[in-house]
Amino acid sequence: METMTAVLILLVTVAVSGIIGRFVTRVPQPLIQVALGAALGWASGVPIILNPDLFLLVFIPPLLFLDAWRFPATELRRLGGIIVTLAVGLVVFTVVGAGHVIHWLLPAVPLSTAFALAAVLSPTDAVAVSGMTGGGGMPRRLKHILEGEALLNDASGLVCLQFAVTAALTGTFSIGGAAVAFLWAAGGGLLVGVIVVAAVHLAQSWIIRLRGDSPAATILTMLLVPFAAYLAAEHLDMSGILAAVAAGMTLNLLPLEESGQVATRLQGTAVGDMIQFTLNGVIFVLLGWQLPGILVQAPMIAMQAGAPHTGPMDMPVSLGWLGLHVAAIVGALLALRLVWVWLSLLVSRAIAQRRGRPGAGGPAGTTFRLVSVTTVSGVRGAVTLAGVLSLPVWLREGVAFPGRDVAIFLASGVILVSLPMASLMLPWLLRGLSMPGEDLTVEEERVAEAALARAALRRLEQAHQAVSPAASEADLYTEAALRLMEFYRRQVEDPDMPVDARVLSRRRLAIEAELRLAAVRAKRDELARLHRTHAISDETWRRMMHSLDMMEASLGRSRIL
Structure with a gap:
């Protein structure tokens, strides 16, 4: 009963945050949810004990699956090189660089824990960025790049986290062994995700052809797919995270255009939005709920992190000392991201010049602002929090995982700093920003609408000609066909038509x-x-x-x- 009560309180709080967010539009919704969670944690005085394995299973697979399912496959193919550079290369660069910086700042934190913390800090949150900009102001191409990066770096960052945790639990790490394990975990996880979705899709297609579509059953089955892929991959010692991502991307590529599945598509979109909003919201409310307890434990956390014992470590001193380290880590993450984005842009510009497109990078001022926006947009959000809360409590029997409370405090601090910082800076940086090849979507949709109208006209003409003049109600068919054909002709623009x-x-x-x-x-x-x-x-x-x-x-x- 207590568990059910806590779940209902969390859901009600997320719903209330959605209502508040409609009125307080300048504050990122994650911060509203954190504030509400903190108020509940302070008022109740009852901490919520989280099982790391259960937390990882409940939140990570569906979130990654929905992100992969919704990401535009065409944009992923078109911008794949840039996205992979950010989602894989930058993640490894961040894990190695930030891991050493954290260990240098806090020598009391083991290097394996520092790498684990850097791994959970490497994924970015494009949903939070989109919420800050209101979906507008950001160039569409840049938005797709950030969304694609967030999708793939969630998986790559969490895979790095698993390796770091394994190194901490075993006390050993081998590059060769890690490479072999990564290939097995990554390749196997991707294959499991594809197989699970393919099997479910074939079974559902057969049932739909035999008995018709049932939107409720179809949607429920698809929502269970990420859990099935995750658990199957983990059972085989493969990456369940990559299996969930592969399942979503495979479903994204499979056709769902059958006319009998209209209701499934419409309802599936609404259900996906609701689940994504709920899971993200619950994660941030849980962060807020944990904050009062974390703040009370600040002196103990500071001692675990190696704070100097020059005097009594009361709460203000502890928070100040830890806050300085949070600021240093945020600065290190921004610097690493800035360096990687700038170097990537220089390389892409050099490649464009060799291919005879010297202006592909845009003007110098635009380039600087583009790099700045991309750097500041690397905010940390739900996946970072879910990852750090999934760290094991115990290293082995009777021995706590070293630096877990420190990692949770620092990760929470980075989230709480990066969100308001981005919300303040992005609207200013995005003002008037554009990218090469932008503003083609509206024209693309008009061309597609015209093509659809021409297809409708051809089908109507065929149906009209197939009606025999001697058939009953032939005049009614002719009248209806001509009226519909006139409606669709108005949607087809003549290429030779004057602009006016x-x-x-x-x-x-x-x-x-x-x-x-x-x-x-x-x-x-x-x-x-x-x-x-x-x-x-x-x-x-x-x-x-x-x-x-x-x-x-x-x-x-x-x-x-």
Whole structure:
């Protein structure tokens, strides 16, 4: 009962943070969730004891799976080189560099624990960055790069964490052995993720062809996939983290365009959004809940970290000493990221010049701001917290894991510093920033809309010609076909059309969408009145309201194009 009560409190707190976030738009939502969690932890005075293995299983696989499932595969192929450079190369650079810096700053912390802390600090949180910018202001290409980096560096950082923890538990580390173990864990984990999704997809496709689609069962099955992939890979001593990522990316590449799965796609998107918001929110609320206890233990944590014994270590002195080290670690992470991004940009510019594209890097001022934005956007978030909380409590029987409390304090401090720092700096740095090849999405969607309209016209013409003139209701079929064909012809732009006429045509379609939207809203108001007066049943109301919601969503998007 106590566990269920704690879960309900966490869920209610996440829901409340969502409501507050709509009104306090300048504060990143993770900080709101941390503050609410801290208030609950202080008011209750009851700590939440977390099982590291259970915490890792519950939060990491679904979060990585959903990120991989949602990431645009086309952008991953187009920007794969840049993303891999940041997600793998920068992670290794950060683990090695930051690990040695942490050990140099805090010699009392073992090198293996320092590497483990550096590993959990290497993943970035693109969701938090997007929340700070409101989804706008950031160039789309840069947004995709940061999202792709966050997706892959979650996996690479957590794999490095597993190696660091293994070194701490065994007391030995071999580069050759680590390389072989990494190849087995990484390759096997990726293969397991692909196999699990392929098997589930084949089974579901067969069931859908035989008995039709059931959105609730299909979505639930897909949500269980990351746990199945993770547990299967871990059982084989492979990387469950990479298995979850591979499962999401494989599902992303599989077709889900069958007309019978419309409801599954619509409901799946909403369910995915809800789960991702909930899991991220619970992690940050848990961080806040732990803060009062961590602050009370600050003197003990400072002593574990090797604070000088020149006088009594009360809480303010301990917090100040630890805070300076948090600031030093944040500075080291920013410096490492700045160096790597700058060098990567220089290399990519040199490659572009050799390929005959000397202007690919953009103007010097833009380059500096681009490097600055990319550096500051490396905020730490949910995966960092989940990773550090997953550190084992015990090294072996009766021996605590060295420096675990220190690592949790420092990781929490880095999160709490990087989030507000980015929220203050990013809006200023992003003002007027653009990247080469930007602002093509709207035109790309217009071209796609025209192609879809031409396909619809061809199908309508075929259906019209297939109707025999002697058939019953032939005139009705002809009238309906001509009316629909006229609707789709208005969506196809003539390539030779003058620019003014093309703008006028687009504006006419937008006005038509606005009028249709007003009509749909009037229909919804009338439907609500009929339901209130009990003129229609609840079943009829739900069915018709769902239809109107779909129409409004489609028309709302048409106004943007």
